Amino acid sequence: MRERKQSRFLLFVLAFGCFNFVSPLYAQEIQITGPLAGAPAVRRMRMYRVMRVNVVPGIGYTLQDEFSRSLFVGLEANFHFLDWLGIGIWAGYAAALINTDLTSRVMERGQVTSRNRFSLPDREQFDKQIGRIQWAVSAHLIFIPLRGKLSLFQSVFVDTDLYVLGGAALFGIEERASTTIDESGCGERFDQAKCRESQLARAGRVAPTPMFGVGLSMYVNSWFGLTIEWRGFPFSWNPSGTDEAGPNGPFPDGKIDGTDSRTTFNHMVFGGLAFLLPPDLKISD
Template sequence: MRKLRLHRDGRFEVAPGASFTLLDEYRRTIMPGMRLTYHLTDWLGIGAWGGYGFQYNTGLTDELQRVAIDARDCSNRSFTKECQLTRVNLTRGKLTEDQLAQIQWVAAPQLTFVPFRGKLALFAELFVDTDVNFFAGYAAVGVKERKVCTTNCANTFGLDSRVAFAPTFGLGLNFYPSDFLGFGAEWRALPFAWNTSGFDNHGLGTDEAFPDNKVDDKDREFHFTSMVTVSLSVQFPTAIKTTE
């Protein structure tokens, strides 16, 4: 194609943005971050993406704190059935400080593929260069989750940090209103196992499907963690290439 504008070929891209996790059970994450990519060609790039997370509660977490903890004082009622059944799985303090897991940070090297590009017409008047990209990589995920306990777990609450590893992949839609500025949105998956609730989920029996009064790595469950990112991109050098 003649006079094709090459927004990626031979250019270094800096893309600050913000990511938002989807379908969270207990804590949602907002993650400011950045994507850095060097485009070897107009359809292939190599780079890295990462961010640091800030959390806020879902409605379920607020309701659990209010009904199951604040309104149910087990300090003088430890003999009751409800307190006995939940003593390993519910803190007597704050869920967000003692029990519920959160994503602290993510760092992921990745490859980017751009199979589709063209122009998008707005109201048949304004035309914007557009492309669709796919990316895949392997991420290190900083997780804070309930610390391991093997004895006296009813009185052992608190959070510890660890690093999990997960494949990451997704797709993005990008717009280029000028030669060196762009903006876009992408969907990203981070599938890995972690104990989001801090509960004693598994560990007992031949298939480890039943609670064992311990909280350890057996209680981690697979979650198809996903997020949406919106970003602004700047390309260097600022001059754009075109085909003959």
């Protein structure tokens, strides 16, 4: 009887052992097939944008300028119909205008002769004749194709999305005022004071331009994040304030006007703090 009991006990232990030993087999098979097969790509995703407004006060800085850089303070506001599509406006004001190294070099080492004094009446005043970007406003469509997380050294994780935007912008530009070589006193009847005065005359205008950009938003919590974006906005202007071309005759045509303008590819980086309203966000299924 004892032996029978021992045998049954051994059978039970063996069967239990086999059950436990065999059970990973199922897991193994599931592992091969993938337990999330057929599941949506993302579950319970925090949707930071859908039916929300984000307001982004920030600072921008123009890049690759030839003569003058503009440091912008700006405000952007976007409203999103979907988590991946929205509309927005942006406005910026150039709080600081900074000379490039090239401008400084011209001011230090440029040479004024009878042949070029219409373009450069006084080298030390060159920074007063160059074109400057003063302000800008834009309206854009914002498209958010990519959404994910950033992990830095596997220690800091932030929800992130990448967006592109495109629209139209108006740029307020200040350039050297139109003049002719005779009116300015820089020609044959040279009047130094009048010629130098013409260098300081300014004219403002508004340049319409397409604007496009790409940016990254990183969300600290449901209502606050950081954004950094790049914007490109090509337009035609006369950034040097010099006589470069004429409509018909050979250079110089003795006029500083719109024909001296050339198209430059202007761009800037803009970074800011994003405040999202309402503060609560939706979570997907």
